[in-house]
Amino acid sequence: MMDAKKLYKVAFGLALFTIIYNIVEGGISTYLGFEDESLALFGFGSDSFIEVISGLGIAHMVLRIQRNPNSKRDDFERLALKITGFAFYILVFGLVVTSIYNIWTGHKPITTFWGVIISIVSILVMWGLVVWKRSVGSRLHSDPILADANCTLVCVYMSIILLVSSGIYELFSIPYIDSIGTLGLSYFAFKEGRECFEKANSDKYCSCD
Structure with missing residues (x-):
């Protein structure tokens, strides 16, 4: 049975892995x-880079609660959340405008094969992280770590959207499906951005559970 110190090391290791994986x-x-x-695959990758900023805040959070489990969110975490929120909003604007333009012009991707492969890998990795983070959070009785695990589910949902849109296009070459998938990703990116600002202005950990 791991003691709390080792469990916090695991939690920090998971946070670092999440950052590296997203890069x-x-x-x-x-x-x-x-x-x-x-566009869907490009937008998915752009979202991953934004998640790196969020991941830095999570890694910092783990170290903070290891020192003091009852401590409140500090300035570094709030700044990381605000930067992440702004980045998500900028991404949403760019993806929505480009999606509409692609639909208007009838633009289609050359292939979405790699979108299928990357989304499958992402689903497996992110779901594994959700399960592992939940296990560590439960054993530590840590609401912040459990909340981070629940928020990681959003990455699973976005991967599923990429898989569906990429898979349908690769199989049937249905026009606009890549752009429609991009709009689906934009919806979740907008929600993530809004939740970042909500968390930055309060001490709650996650509104996505």
Whole structure:
């Protein structure tokens, strides 16, 4: 049975892994999305980069609650949340405008094959993180870590949207499906941005559970 000190190390390790994974996923997704002219995959990768900023706040949070489990959100975490929220709103604006433009012009991606592959990998990795974070949070009786696990579910939902839109286009070449998938990603990105500002202005941990 792990003691609390080791469990906090695991929680911090999961936060660092999330950051590194999102950097790698963001780089690959934006590159392949640009090369294949898949807006959904490019937007998915851009979201991953924004999640890195959020991840830095989470890693800081784990260290804070390890020192004092009853402490409140500090200035660094609030700043990270506000920057993340602004970044999400900017991303949503760009994705929505480009989606509408693509639908208007009839633009279609060259292929969405890599969107299928990346989304499947992301679903498996993110769901594994959700389960592991929930396990650690439950054993520590830590609301902040459990809330982070619940918020990680949003990444699973976005991966499912990418999988569905990319899969449908790859199989049937239905026009506009990539742009429609992008609008679905924009919806969740907007919700994430709003929740970031809600959390930055209060001491609650997550409104996405």
